[in-house]
Amino acid sequence: MADQNQLSxxxxxxxxxxxxxxxxxxxxxxxxxVSRVFSDGDSVSEQKRERVxxxxxxxxxxxxxxxxxxxxxxxxxxGLVIVRFTNPFYARMIKDFTRQLQNRGYSTLLFNVExxxxxxxxxxxxxxxxxxxxxxxxxxxxxxxAAEYAKTGTPIVLFNRYTLEGNVNAVCCDNTEGGRLAAxxxxxxxxxxxxxxxxxxxxxxxxxxxxxFEEVLGQHGYLLQxxxxxxxxxxxxxxxxxxxxxxxxxxxxxxxxxxxxxxxALDVARHEFNLKVxxxxxxxxxxxxxxxxxxxxxxxxxxxxxxxxxxxxxEVLMNAIQSPxxxxxxxxxxxELIRRRTTRGGKV
Amino acid sequence: MADQNQLSxxxxxxxxxxxxxxxxxxxxxxxxxVSRVFSDGDSVSEQKRERVxxxxxxxxxxxxxxxxxxxxxxxxxxGLVIVRFTNPFYARMIKDFTRQLQNRGYSTLLFNVExxxxxxxxxxxxxxxxxxxxxxxxxxxxxxxAAEYAKTGTPIVLFNRYTLEGNVNAVCCDNTEGGRLAAxxxxxxxxxxxxxxxxxxxxxxxxxxxxxFEEVLGQHGYLLQxxxxxxxxxxxxxxxxxxxxxxxxxxxxxxxxxxxxxxxALDVARHEFNLKVxxxxxxxxxxxxxxxxxxxxxxxxxxxxxxxxxxxxxEVLMNAIQSPxxxxxxxxxxxELIRRRTTRGGKV
DNA sequence: CTGAAAGCGCTTACAG
DNA sequence: CTGAAAGCGCTTACAG
Numbered sequence: 001m002a003d004q005n006q007l008s009x010x011x012x013x014x015x016x017x018x019x020x021x022x023x024x025x026x027x028x029x030x031x032x033x034v035s036r037v038f039s040d041g042d043s044v045s046e047q048k049r050e051r052v053x054x055x056x057x058x059x060x061x062x063x064x065x066x067x068x069x070x071x072x073x074x075x076x077x078x079g080l081v082i083v084r085f086t087n088p089f090y091a092r093m094i095k096d097f098t099r100q101l102q103n104r105g106y107s108t109l110l111f112n113v114e115x116x117x118x119x120x121x122x123x124x125x126x127x128x129x130x131x132x133x134x135x136x137x138x139x140x141x142x143x144x145x146a147a148e149y150a151k152t153g154t155p156i157v158l159f160n161r162y163t164l165e166g167n168v169n170a171v172c173c174d175n176t177e178g179g180r181l182a183a184x185x186x187x188x189x190x191x192x193x194x195x196x197x198x199x200x201x202x203x204x205x206x207x208x209x210x211x212x213f214e215e216v217l218g219q220h221g222y223l224l225q226x227x228x229x230x231x232x233x234x235x236x237x238x239x240x241x242x243x244x245x246x247x248x249x250x251x252x253x254x255x256x257x258x259x260x261x262x263x264x265a266l267d268v269a270r271h272e273f274n275l276k277v278x279x280x281x282x283x284x285x286x287x288x289x290x291x292x293x294x295x296x297x298x299x300x301x302x303x304x305x306x307x308x309x310x311x312x313x314x315e316v317l318m319n320a321i322q323s324p325x326x327x328x329x330x331x332x333x334x335x336e337l338i339r340r341r342t343t344r345g346g347k348v
Numbered sequence: 349m350a351d352q353n354q355l356s357x358x359x360x361x362x363x364x365x366x367x368x369x370x371x372x373x374x375x376x377x378x379x380x381x382v383s384r385v386f387s388d389g390d391s392v393s394e395q396k397r398e399r400v401x402x403x404x405x406x407x408x409x410x411x412x413x414x415x416x417x418x419x420x421x422x423x424x425x426x427g428l429v430i431v432r433f434t435n436p437f438y439a440r441m442i443k444d445f446t447r448q449l450q451n452r453g454y455s456t457l458l459f460n461v462e463x464x465x466x467x468x469x470x471x472x473x474x475x476x477x478x479x480x481x482x483x484x485x486x487x488x489x490x491x492x493x494a495a496e497y498a499k500t501g502t503p504i505v506l507f508n509r510y511t512l513e514g515n516v517n518a519v520c521c522d523n524t525e526g527g528r529l530a531a532x533x534x535x536x537x538x539x540x541x542x543x544x545x546x547x548x549x550x551x552x553x554x555x556x557x558x559x560x561f562e563e564v565l566g567q568h569g570y571l572l573q574x575x576x577x578x579x580x581x582x583x584x585x586x587x588x589x590x591x592x593x594x595x596x597x598x599x600x601x602x603x604x605x606x607x608x609x610x611x612x613a614l615d616v617a618r619h620e621f622n623l624k625v626x627x628x629x630x631x632x633x634x635x636x637x638x639x640x641x642x643x644x645x646x647x648x649x650x651x652x653x654x655x656x657x658x659x660x661x662x663e664v665l666m667n668a669i670q671s672p673x674x675x676x677x678x679x680x681x682x683x684e685l686i687r688r689r690t691t692r693g694g695k696v
Numbered sequence: 697c698t699g700a701a702a703g704c705g706c707t708t709a710c711a712g
Numbered sequence: 713c714t715g716a717a718a719g720c721g722c723t724t725a726c727a728g
Contacts (some may be wrong), residue, residue: 003724017478017500017721019721019722020721020722021721025570029698029699030698030699030700031699031721031722032698032699032700032701032723032724033697033698033699035721035723036697036698036723036725037483038722039722039723039724042697042723042724043697043698044697044698045697045698048697048698060492060496060499060500062475062476062500063476063720063721063722064476064478064720064721064722065473065477065478065479066414066417066418066423066477066720066721066722067418067704067720067721067722067723068721068722069414069704069722070414070415070418070703070704070705070706070720070721070722070723071703071704071721071722071724072704072723073704075414075715077457077477080458085536088436088439090418090437090439091436091439091442094439094442094458094460098458098459098460099460101724102470104459105720107457107458107459107473107474107477108457108458108459109425109455109456109457109458110428110442110446110455110456110457110458111446111450111455112442112443112446112447112450112457122450124410125413125455126455127410128411128412128413128416129425129455130365130412130413130414149410151408152365152408152410195363195725204468234638234642263642263644264642266644267643267644268640270643270644271643271644290582292641294582294611294612294615295618295619296611296614296615296618296619296644296645297644354711359723365705367704367705367706368705368706369705377715378714378716379705379706379715380707380708380714380715380716380717381713381714381715383705383706383707383708384707384713384714386706387706387707387708390708390713391713391714392708392714393713393714396713396714411705411706412705412706413706414704414705414706415704415706415707415720416705416706416707417706417720418704418705418706418707418719418720418721419705419706419707419708419719419720420707420720421720461703493721509711627722655718
């Protein structure tokens with residue numbers, strides 16, 4: 001009875017959302033004053049402030065972020081585009097990103113896409129919501145798209161990818177260096193028949209890791225003779241390693257483009273071929289996901305420093321939001337060898 | 349030069365976003381007509397439609413979802429609140445939820461919180477963005493909060509939790525039944541000294557699993573003598589199992605409140621105590637995460653049917669959005685025993 | 697400190 | 713089919 005709207009017979013399904021106007025009416029102040037109470041920094045007499053707050057509480061008022069976003073130029077929302085996240089790597093990523101963003105007052109609009117193509121289809125949706133910025137994980141951005149985004153002024157930062165043109169903000173592990181590290185390690189351990197299990201075809205991470213690996217092999221006069229295709233999944237590593245180990249001429253060491261595949265490789269070597277790792281075969285992974293240190297695997301791996309990568313990404317994004325006309329910022333993070341028990345050389 | 353605004357010297361950092369007004373001006377039509385072109389179903393002459401679309405394309409126009417949300421009553425955004433996601437379980441959850449929501453035209457606003465308390469602090473943020481609904485994973489909702497939400501009319505559905513009052517939508521695995529299943533299995537296999545490694549204290553999942561487990565033990569005249577506290581993490585399972593196995597009187601079977609802890613228990617049993625599993629000790633987990641079937645573990649477990657749970661949650665949510673005044677909907681999903689190689693009874 | 701008014705970018709009756 | 717106008721819930725100069 002008490003709450004009657006102008007519109008006589010409105011058939012909205014939604015309940016009436018209490019607005020500043022409602023509070024103003026009851027408090028006998030202007031709507032602008034109510035607004036001032038809720039935007040800190042604005043001055044309102046103590047007396048009115050209290051009256052407004054009491055009534056707001058009574059009515060269960062919540063400021064409407066949508067309306068605020070419309071008039072202010074920002075939404076305090078960041079779009080986070082995750083490409084194919086099955087990897088344990090990503091769970092941690094999402095968690096760290098959302099937490100960091102929350103701490104800075106941002107909310108996260110999450111998009112889950114299968115590949116770069118689907119990403120480019122979804123990206124406009126993020127833009128429609130006027131996100132203040134976008135983080136894209138593990139996917140390239142076509143230069144066409146990049147240009148389009150630059151036009152809108154919405155900052156983008158690529159995580160775990162980079163553009164060759166260097167015209168988009170990006171934070172990336174130095175994967176080439178990681179590939180080199182893997183090769184050096186295995187060579188120093190005395191291996192001579194090195195194999196590579198590749199990650200998703202066409203991904204820059206895979207290309208760079210392989211390139212670094214081959215580069216060092218070349219320097220020592222070897223060719224990469226054993227190479228099987230995987231797709232970063234456990235199952236693909238398992239299958240690829242099986243193909244490798246069925247050969248008459250077996251490799252004596254395998255570098256896998258990520259930890260998940262390395263675990264698959266390890267399991268097939270031990271459980272299907274009854275090989276001793278590292279006695280008969282050494283295995284190195286990439287990422288250093290939490291499972292890599294579980295005793296069941298205790299995997300030697302090339303660590304991607306997650307935390308620094310996430311922190312840097314947030315930093316680059318915040319900078320870009322502050323000064324949208326800045327130059328593209330490209331940051332490299334250095335990977336690190338973590339010796340455990342799937343290679344020979346480690347301390348025993 | 350071409351693009352000059354009314355405002356002479358506006359110092360907005362943001363670039364000017366092209367709006368329907370801009371297009372209208374150039375196309376020589378009213379802004380309402382431009383709007384009609386972009387809201388399907390509305391009729392516009394083919395000629396004008398084309399002109400508008402061409403110019404929109406030229407200018408790089410994107411409809412503003414924020415403005416649209418303000419006038420329509422819905423945002424097409426669903427809030428997804430994830431409590432402490434380190435478990436591989438959650439990675440899959442988030443993925444499935446976002447994908448399902450996307451397929452139905454919704455975007456996902458993701459919140460990452462540590463516990464129920466932090467959740468209740470964050471929830472208002474979701475409300476401020478006027479989300480059309482909220483999914484909350486693995487956290488209780490106080491009745492105070494539940495009541496407050498009911499007032500706003502924003503539908504909520506709990507995932508993997510329920511309220512005793514039954515006044516909030518919820519989709520939950522029948523954890524009590526899962527606990528019973530675990531006990532029955534171990535008892536049938538001939539075990540007599542059953543232990544339990546508990547999940548996070550105070551969580552209803554843990555309470556119910558334990559209760560079902562104890563219930564069946566009781567029916568067979570046993571008391572739960574061995575019980576150690578964990579927190580659902582691998583490490584906690586590892587440590588809890590160690591405490592259990594250090595006893596003079598050792599259990600001969602352990603039921604762990606989730607798979608991750610079961611893997612920790614398995615690793616400590618094998619690598620630290622040199623026990624044979626299932627020869628000396630049987631282990632059962634809960635969840636059936638992907639890793640559970642890797643040969644390194646091959647874990648017998650109580651499967652939570654993820655896909656049905658996610659699908660049901662979406663269904664309940666969509667129903668609640670359609671008819672906000674419906675009764676609270678409470679759905680139970682039945683868990684299932686998956687026999688692998690960490691228990692005796694399985695086919696060999 | 698405070699109110700009246702304009703405006704953010706849309707949608708949607710209301711007339712024609 | 714189409715335009716003028718009101719309104720969604722806010723913020724923010726502009727005066728006082």
